[in-house]
Amino acid sequence: MRDTPIIPMGDNPAGEPDTPSAGREAPWQSAARLSSAGGAATALAERAERFLSDAGFDRAPWLAVLFGAGIFTWFALHSPWQWVSAIGISLMVAIGAVALWPYGSAADDNRSHLRRATIACALVFAAGMAVIWARSEMVGAEPISRPVIERVEGFVLDREDQPAEERVRLTLAVRLAGDAGEAAHQARKIRVNVPERALARDGLNAAVVEGAVVRLRVRLMPPAPPMLPGAYDFARAAWFKGLAATGSALGDIEVVRPAPEGGGTIRSxxxxxxxxxxxxxxxxxxxxxxxxxxxxxxxxxxxxxxxxxxxxxxxLLAISGLHVSAVVAAAYFVALRLLALFPALALRLRLPVAAAACGALAGIGYTLLTGAQVPTVRACAAAMLVLIALAMGRDALSLRMVAVAAGFVLILWPESAIGPSFQMSFSAVLAIIALSSSRPARAFMRAREEPWINICGRPFGCKQ
Known part of the structure; x- marks a missing residue:
């Protein structure tokens, strides 16, 4: 065996054992060649960088999606340590993006968009969880522990007439006798149903309005949990409304102090x-x-x-986008036509801007008059964005408009994200905008000169 000749192979003509040279890296010492996963991750990062670079302003609507995802995650988790952990993981992702692609390095040239998107998505997700947590802590009210019957004295916060049910629904700020400790010095918000016959004597009906102080005997119950898994959760809705109990009035009602004079409200x-x-x-x-x-x-x-x-x-009975849009559109077109009748105004003013201002005032007034519920405010915010776009000569329907309206609602009322009204409304608007901005729809609606028979047959796909 010692006399066996050594046959030179490769780049080692002397037949000496292969040893990695100092100036050349062996194949097994290269991380990219050692694992195909590393190369796939690099290729994926490059594709993500190119996608983000080409997207431009179309990246912004995803921030509203990430904000809503943070809110949904908060509802999916059930304890503070889980919320803190989720927020901490999001912040660690943002810090990890900075550490992986540091500023002032080669990442500024080939990973800047990916780094910025990762940081923004992580921070916005954490902000969504923080906002809904803060909202819960600020407006949430601990429900009463058990049903009680007692006499209370409370300040009327809101009154809702329900003639069909022959009752009046009052929202009161009271101090319950069963409270102890700090709770005894804090006002609790309750909602009670008062029969109309209890308000039928001595002009009592006109005196029990917002701002009055009343005394009555009530039967109170804690807000009811859902009857079935996935059913409507009134206890959760009452928490975010600040209601500690609901119930009904027993017997007569007494006005301790009438409402201040001249204190007319939008509700009245x-x-x-x-x-x-x-x-x-x-x-x-x-x-x-x-x-x-x-x-x-x-x-x-x-x-x-x-x-x-x-x-x-x-x-159709719930005031929302259909009603607000109809009022705003009617005010816009009526104002536009009326202003066009005066040449002095038409030659000196931009009529679309003036008409948009009239439509905005009409929309805001109608929203306030109908109670300013969350669906109505959401529709009003979207209508204002459309009017601003029309006044500026921009595209009125875009995903950025939907994202801004959704962000506005989620910041003020983050709990509305889990409601069917929010989800169905924005899903419908997203579907309409996605369809109208698609290439086949734009080609179908493109302005062009063609015979009348083609115009009539276009909805049926017919051509001459």
């Missing part, structure tokens, strides 16, 4: 408008017209509500 104006409409239009038509005009659905009979529900039209 809403009640007056609803009563005026019902007085002019009788029957079911009047109650539905009052709901459209003022947002007051308390006078709609149960049979009419059930008929609307069976016909799939209940959503």
């Amino acid at each position: 104006l809403q009640r007056s408008l609803s009563a005026h409409v019902r007085a002019r239009v009788s029957g079911s038509a009047g109650t539905i017209a009052a709901a459209f005009a003022s947002g007051d659905r308390g006078a709609i009979a149960r049979s009419d509500a059930e008929a609307m529900r069976d016909a799939g039209l209940t959503h």
Whole structure:
């Protein structure tokens, strides 16, 4: 064996054993060649960098998605240590992006967009969790531990007339006798149903309004949890409304101190408008017209509500995007036509801007008059963005507009993200905008000169 000749192979003609040279790296010492995963990660990072670089401003709507994902994650987790852990992981991801692609290095040239997107997504996700947590701590009210019957004295925060149920719903700020410690010195918000017959004597109905102090005997219950898994959770809704208990009044009600003079509120104006409409239009038509005009659905009979529900039209009774859009559009076009009648104004003013201002005022006024509920505010915010785009000559329907409206609502009312109203409204708008901005839809709606027969047959895909 010692006389066996050594056959030179490769780059070692002397036949000496291969040893890695100082100036050349052996194949097994290269991390990229050692594992295909490293090369795949690098290729994926390069593709993500190119995608983010080409996306431009279209990246911004994803921040609203990440903010909402943080809110959903907060609801999916159930304890503070889990929330803190999720926020901490998000912050660690942002710090890791800075450490992996540091500033002032080669990453500024080939990973700047990816680094910025990773940091922004992690921080926005953590901000979504922090906002809903802070909202829960600020407005959440601990419910009462058990049903109680006691006499309370409270300040009327809100009044909602429900003639169809022959009752008035009052929201009161009270101090319950069963509270102990710090809770005894804090006002608790409760909601009670008062029969109309209890307010029928000595002008009591007109005295029990917002700002008055009343005394009454009530039966209170803790907010009810969902009856079935996945059903409506009234306890969660009451928590974010600040309600500690709900119940009904027992016996008579006494006004301790009347409401201040001249303290008319939007709610009183809403009640007056609803009563005026019902007085002019009788029957079911009047109650539905009052709901459209003022947002007051308390006078709609149960049979009419059930008929609307069976016909799939209940959503028309809730003031939302359809109603706000109709009011804003009507005010916009009416103002535009009326202003165009005056040459002195038409030659000196930008009529779309003036008409947009009129539409904005009409939309905001209608939103306040109908109670400024979350769906109405959401629709009003979207309408304002559309009017601003029209006044600036920009595209009115875009994903950025939807993202801004969603972010506005989620910052002020983050708990609305888990409601079907928010999810269905924004899903529908996203579908409409995605369809209208698609290439086939743009080609179909593109302005062009063609014979009238082609125009008539275009909806059916017919060509001459």
